[in-house]
Amino acid sequence: MHKIKNTLSKNPAAYIFALYCISRFVILIAILFTYIFKEEKNNIFDTFCINDCRSYLEIAENFYVKSDYNIFVIQTSVSTVKNEEIQGEFSPFQVHKNYAFFPALPILIALSTKLLSLGHETTAVILSQSLALCGMFLFHAFSKIILPENKQRHALWLYAFWPFGIYFSLPMSESLFVPLMLAVFLAVRHGHWGLAALLVIPLSATRSSGFFIVIYLLAEALRQFGWRALLRLEPGTEKAILAFATSGLGLGLYMQYQYYLEGDALAFSHMQSAWWRFFTFPWVTIIEGATPFLSDASRLPSQIMETLIWLCFLVALFKSLRSQLRSECLFLLALLIFPSFTGQTLSLVRFSGVAVPLLVILAERLDTADVIKRARLYALFAFCLWSVATFLRINLTF
Amino acid sequence: MIREAGTCPRMWQRRLCAAILFALCLFYGQLFWKIFNQTYSEDYERTYITKEFTTFPTPAGFPAEIFLGKSLKFGNIYELDVNEPIDLVKPAPRYRLEFNAWTAKNEKKAYLLRPSGRVFFRLMDEAAATRPYLVRTGLECARDISVAIGINGIDVGRFDCKNGEIMEKAFPVPVGTIAYNSYSDVAFKVDVSKTEAFLGRYVGIHIPSIIARSVTIMPMDRGP
Numbered sequence: 001m002h003k004i005k006n007t008l009s010k011n012p013a014a015y016i017f018a019l020y021c022i023s024r025f026v027i028l029i030a031i032l033f034t035y036i037f038k039e040e041k042n043n044i045f046d047t048f049c050i051n052d053c054r055s056y057l058e059i060a061e062n063f064y065v066k067s068d069y070n071i072f073v074i075q076t077s078v079s080t081v082k083n084e085e086i087q088g089e090f091s092p093f094q095v096h097k098n099y100a101f102f103p104a105l106p107i108l109i110a111l112s113t114k115l116l117s118l119g120h121e122t123t124a125v126i127l128s129q130s131l132a133l134c135g136m137f138l139f140h141a142f143s144k145i146i147l148p149e150n151k152q153r154h155a156l157w158l159y160a161f162w163p164f165g166i167y168f169s170l171p172m173s174e175s176l177f178v179p180l181m182l183a184v185f186l187a188v189r190h191g192h193w194g195l196a197a198l199l200v201i202p203l204s205a206t207r208s209s210g211f212f213i214v215i216y217l218l219a220e221a222l223r224q225f226g227w228r229a230l231l232r233l234e235p236g237t238e239k240a241i242l243a244f245a246t247s248g249l250g251l252g253l254y255m256q257y258q259y260y261l262e263g264d265a266l267a268f269s270h271m272q273s274a275w276w277r278f279f280t281f282p283w284v285t286i287i288e289g290a291t292p293f294l295s296d297a298s299r300l301p302s303q304i305m306e307t308l309i310w311l312c313f314l315v316a317l318f319k320s321l322r323s324q325l326r327s328e329c330l331f332l333l334a335l336l337i338f339p340s341f342t343g344q345t346l347s348l349v350r351f352s353g354v355a356v357p358l359l360v361i362l363a364e365r366l367d368t369a370d371v372i373k374r375a376r377l378y379a380l381f382a383f384c385l386w387s388v389a390t391f392l393r394i395n396l397t398f
Numbered sequence: 399m400i401r402e403a404g405t406c407p408r409m410w411q412r413r414l415c416a417a418i419l420f421a422l423c424l425f426y427g428q429l430f431w432k433i434f435n436q437t438y439s440e441d442y443e444r445t446y447i448t449k450e451f452t453t454f455p456t457p458a459g460f461p462a463e464i465f466l467g468k469s470l471k472f473g474n475i476y477e478l479d480v481n482e483p484i485d486l487v488k489p490a491p492r493y494r495l496e497f498n499a500w501t502a503k504n505e506k507k508a509y510l511l512r513p514s515g516r517v518f519f520r521l522m523d524e525a526a527a528t529r530p531y532l533v534r535t536g537l538e539c540a541r542d543i544s545v546a547i548g549i550n551g552i553d554v555g556r557f558d559c560k561n562g563e564i565m566e567k568a569f570p571v572p573v574g575t576i577a578y579n580s581y582s583d584v585a586f587k588v589d590v591s592k593t594e595a596f597l598g599r600y601v602g603i604h605i606p607s608i609i610a611r612s613v614t615i616m617p618m619d620r621g622p
Contacts, residue, residue, distance in 0.1 A: 241419065245423075255429060265429065
């Protein structure tokens with residue numbers, strides 16, 4: 001036992017791996033717990049595969065299938081009907097919804113499937129777990145930017161038991177988005193702009209909002225080079241400018257592909273209407289989301305919860321703009337404000353959960369030598385554990 | 399730990415960066431051009447808007463095509479007779495679309511079914527674009543209903559009834575206004591004459607088809 005403790009304290013990689021195993025074990029228990037109480041016990045994989053996971057697997061298996069695409073029908077048929085009414089086999093929602101899901105993760109699943117010669121589902125689980133582990137290592141490297149050594153492990157604990165972290169180890173866009181985002185942060189912070197220019201391409205092909213990384217790149221470039229150097233294109237700034245330009249390339253390539261397939265380069269955006277997402281102002285989203293007579297009563301508790309969590313994140317990010325991670329917080333603010341223009345609180349919790357730089361700031365402010373504050377930290381862990389189970393329950397019963 | 403500035407690259411690296419930037423500019427440029435074209439071309443409308451709809455015969459002289467959204471067929475609720483024979487009661491040019499599903503005796507049941515029938519009409523020529531239309535919904539505003547006007551699938555006008563009062567929702571393109579509101583008939587005027595871009599495009603009137611008994615569409619200069 002003493003030997004294990006010694007190894008873990010001396011070897012950060014072993015420590016991260018051990019923490020990863022413990023946290024995934026907790027999540028596994030939460031999933032099994034959910035499976036036991038699930039009414040329909042068809043397949044245990046369905047318990048892992050929540051929300052958008054099934055769509056990503058479908059794309060990985062068949063890629064995007066050209067079909068009788070008609071955005072007018074889609075938009076008009078979903079503008080007034082409810083969820084249960086658009087679940088028919090031939091519903092335009094069912095036929096075309098996959099266009100809304102970006103291709104980076106499905107491509108990675110498909111390639112890994114060929115490489116491992118396993119089924120899509122098994123590969124997706126292995127891949128997402130590997131990405132989660134990779135994310136933990138990247139997070140640790142990222143936390144070193146501002147944290148002293150004694151606080152880096154607290155940050156790791158917070159990351160490992162981050163309640164929203166459940167999505168980081170499921171076959172969903174977050175599992176790829178978070179490691180890529182952290183990798184971009186690291187590359188830029190260490191001045192490797194060429195590497196950042198490459199990493200932002202898959203980032204914007206993982207999720208449309210990945211394009212907002214350009215805000216981060218701009219903020220960091222201004223901090224590192226100054227606006228005069230950028231405007232004059234002084235030597236050393238060209239890779240940063242290249243990174244600005246490539247930040248939309250993943251999205252652009254996907255749009256090009258959709259144009260080739262269906263003649264609609266904006267199909268990914270148009271299909272958002274299948275989830276009742278239309279352009280509106282954030283205050284409308286909040287008011288309608290939390291007002292009983294303006295929204296579906298059965299969704300109201302989730303909507304209020306989603307809105308509150310989202311608002312908490314917004315406040316935390318605004319307050320963190322004074323920290324050393326200002327550029328990261330600026331990007332995350334854009335990432336969180338963007339979905340509030342869609343008129344839907346749907347998935348806001350998932351979108352908020354990627355704000356992991358906040359954990360570094362939180363770890364920096366936690367003084368663990370104080371007994372009361374340490375107790376608070378444990379309470380926070382308990383809350384995280386409880387949340388993992390609760391979120392799973394909500395996601396499965398919703 | 400944090401690097402503050404980049405190092406000076408060699409000239410060939412700068413040239414390579416410039417070449418990649420130029421290629422990216424070309425790529426983004428052609429993509430924007432495609433988006434612009436697809437949004438504003440008639441082909442786009444024909445390809446992505448017209449093919450799914452059933453056109454109904456229209457009497458001569460009426461400068462609009464009337465048709466019913468095929469989307470009525472989707473989902474359980476549409477297995478009702480909503481899109482079964484629709485009477486076009488003459489005399490022209492008044493169009494009266496009867497919704498047979500109103501035959502459901504149990505009103506509450508009809509509400510539970512939450513129908514969302516949509517009637518569309520397309521303005522066919524220049525004259526049509528300069529003429530306002532009256533659309534009588536035959537709806538009682540005593541109920542909570544919502545009527546929406548859409549162009550190319552995007553709502554441009556919406557009227558919500560709450561306890562007998564009409565609440566008009568402002569949209570950036572003012573093509574629809576309330577014509578009158580009586581106890582048994584909420585009517586609104588659709589006028590696209592000041593927005594030439596809508597000529598030949600689809601004006602969709604979204605109404606709850608079971609709740610509505612009928613919809614009457616007529617050019618306003620002919621009188622109701």
